Amino acid sequence: MRSTIEVRGARENNLQNIDVEIPREALTVVTGVSGSGKSSLAFDVIYGEGQRKLLDSLSAFSRHFIAQPKRADVDFVFGLSPVVAIMQQRGAANPRSTVGTMTDIYDYLRLLYCVAGVGHCPYCGEAIPIKTTEQVIERISSLPEGTTVELRAPVTKIYGEPYRRLFDELREQGFRRFVVDGERFDSADAVGLDEETDHRIEVVLDRLSLRGDVHRALIATLETAKRVGEGILRIEVADTSLSDDELRTFYERIETCEHHMLFHDLEPYYFAFNDPDSACRTCGGLGTILKADPLKIIDKPNKTLRKGAIINTLMESGASGPIRPPLQPGEARRLRSRHAL
Secondary structure (H helix, E strand, O other), X not given: OOOEEEEEEEOOOOOOOEEEEEEOOOOOOOOOOXXXXXXXXXXXXXXXXXXXXXXXXXXXXXXXXXXXXXXXXXXXXEXXXXXXXXXXXXXXXXXXXXXXXXXXXXXXXXXXXXXXXXXXXXXXXXEEOEEOHHHHHXXXXXXXXXXXXXXXXXXXXXXXXXXXXXXXXXXXXXXXEEEEOOEEEEOOOOOOOOXXXXXXXXXXXXXEEOOOOOHHHHHHHHHHHHXXXXXXXXXXXXXXXXXXXXXXHHHHHHOOOOOOEEEEOOOHHHHOOOOOOOOOOOOOOOOOOOOOOHHHHEOOOOXXXXXXXXXXXXXXXXXXXXXXXXXXXXXXXHHHXXXXX
């Protein structure tokens, strides 16, 4: 492998037939007066040619969806690798724009996580295998005809919110059966859980009896598991007619952990913080949570709001002028009516 990046005959923009050799595995700074061709050398020649050669290695179908950079005016460039450029531009004020999204590293990393990622059981932390949809269906179909199989998906609540809201959301999505810490509940049952305790909650996606062609039903259930359980699926053989050896053989063939969990078809959108289905349910993918702190708002908790329980920021900041007293009952409604007229 070459130890340098060799550029010969660069004539892009202000470059006048420039020859340069840049060492690899080192930090190189391109500096000079304005208009000397720094950006033309770094972006148009080196970055442009590296990006173009990377795209040339892709299939014609893949190149159809990617903008093709123009060929630089240069004789040849040797020693290039796939490149990423952070352009000289003003950063966006959008909190969902990061260095990764603006440089396309974000998309490549998600693809890497998909290919090389390893799933872990949410209960014991043990690595669990990744199976495609067809592999899962093939393993389940290998059970004797008439066997009853229950497919579940683990769910968790949003940090700081009650379990009641989690169950309400699941009921709105059409789910009626749950398993909480190994105990079954129906949607009509009142589930009283300790909010300070982490409970093991699973949604019963489907309960199938392997009779005839269940291929279509299994595909629909696995697609639901992607959405509800974030790609994690629990397989529970509910038929007691199978012996312990038959059950052990089945779970060994599907290579699940002791909790019978498995991942199926890791998708790039699982790692997308801008996707509502994959973002953190607590912060929405932003990494921060905005919430009011009552201790910083209420200055005198022994007083009512009308008597000055809330801190008056105008008086503390030294602002001059009269401070409007709180609105009297019905005054806000009259002000809105006057504004509408």
